[in-house]
Amino acid sequence: MTPSPLIVYLDTQDYIRIFNEPDDGPAHTILRQLIAFRDQGNIVIGYSWVTILEFITRPTDRHREERVRRGQLVKDICGQNAFPFFTALKQGARFPNKGLWLTAPDGRVVTAKWFRQQMEKHYLQLVTEERNLNRSQRRRLKTPSTLKKILRNTSSTWGTKREDFGDIPVSDEFLESGVMARFLRGECSDAEFEERLNRWLSDPAEFSRLVYDYADKPNLLDEFIGPSITKMECALKQVQEAINTLDSLDNSIREHRRKLTEAGLDKAAARRLTKPMPRPTLDPTDLILNIEDHVGKGRADHVGHYMLKALRKDYSFKPSDLMDIAQLCYVPDCDLFRCDKAMADLFRDHKPFAGKLVAKFADLPGRIEERLAECGR
CATH class of the missing domain: 1.20.58 (Methane Monooxygenase Hydroxylase; Chain G, domain 1)
Structure with missing residues (x-):
């Protein structure tokens, strides 16, 4: 039986160092070693909401292109290997969690049920305003069968513009895909609709673009975290x-x-x-x-x-200790966990972390080789 790959967590400073350094720099040399381990199936590298929060920031528009590329770097290194948002851990979510790094309490930020309710409110308001219906007629319109018929037959461009979604981030791909029109006609399943609408959660590159597209909106990370x-x-x-x-x-x-x-x-x-x-x-x-x-x-x-x-x-x-302490909640899931020297020293005598913390990025390839040797690989 082939042993499972080692699970490795990188410190945010590792990503920053790699991003800021030329391709022939020492951090890139280490990264190439890690990628070789990864491509051989010896390790997987995961990221978390802290990685996204600290690495993909929202500075001025002058730095937009750079920060968008930061999201792509995380995606290139980690793929769809994410540590769940830590409140999801109690609910059973586990690495690699299908790449989802941030979830609402029920596992989704936006559900088809919630979205359908918003559409029903919208169309009901349109119909009642246009037809000047009385209370009895409005009650009949609220029945599921009647509303479904209205939603299927009413022509509207609602849902094709970002402002229709309020503070919920949606990508250009979602708006242009036509999935909204199919959902309105009942031709798109709830599962497909939710997957398309929430896809930004599993794609750091897409998220880093949306950070700027929604610069004037409330920060969802702040809301959930x-x-x-x-x-x-x-x-x-x-x-x-x-x-x-x-x-x-x-x-x-x-x-x-x-x-x-x-x-x-x-x-x-x-x-x-x-x-x-x-x-x-x-x-x-x-x-x-x-x-x-x-x-x-x-x-x-x-x-x-x-x-x-x-x-x-x-x-x-x-x-910064606060973010370090938060990330350490993922150590139980990891074989090797990168953190700064101060934290590594602080937890040197913490038995549950024994052998897992790596204080220097440069030491990581050697520590991986040691763990692989222990596993007979």
Whole structure:
């Protein structure tokens, strides 16, 4: 039996380095090695919503062409190998997840049922306005059979323009394909309609184009991601505030010690009178359980580990830690996981991550060879 390929996760900085570097640069040399492993069936490389969020940004129109090409780079490297949005993990979604990196709670951002409801409202309004119908007639029009007949026979261009879809992103391919007209006539299945409308979710290149086409619309990533990471963000901020408070107290104590010695008190006595504040102990169990409610059992232990480490006096919290911690929810699914050196050092003694974290992009080919040798490949 042929062993399964190793699952490899790249850090966002790896994609940025590859993108910004000439083809003969060192990052591209490593990439060619990874592609060779991939093409031989030894590894698959996956991306996640964090990769998309951090790598495919929305700057000024002057950089549009460049950022569109960023989406194509992710597609070229990973294909349809995506780690599910982490709230979908609890619902059973697993890598490679048919390339879907962002999903609504039911697995789809737009459903045929929802869309049909919007169309029915639209056409019902048109009919009632045009025919000046009374309440009884409007009630009869609301029956499924009558509405279906109206939708099939009414000529309208609604659904052929982006503005018809509100904040829901749709591609040029969808608008030009004629699938809307077939859907209105009942000639297109719900499954086909949903697949075509949601296709942008499985194509980083298409998504990177839509980012600009919808620059004036609310950000769907913010809508879906925001509620799911609020608990984690608040918890990390609380840790930062606690550390800052303790550091401030320690600075104040050291200042009092200095004043006491300047006033003539023996240094040893001054130290006894001005002992540093003890660092509090933390039981992260409740926090872990709360986060597991969103991401699934066994995927939040590292958050508790981080909290305990972050309480150290010498640790400096960074806003980027939030995204690093979020990505680490995927380590259980990976054989090798790229992260920066700071995170690799922080989790060096976290047993569930043992042997998986790779602190340097340049080390990745060697680590792959080691794992393949362990598997007898």
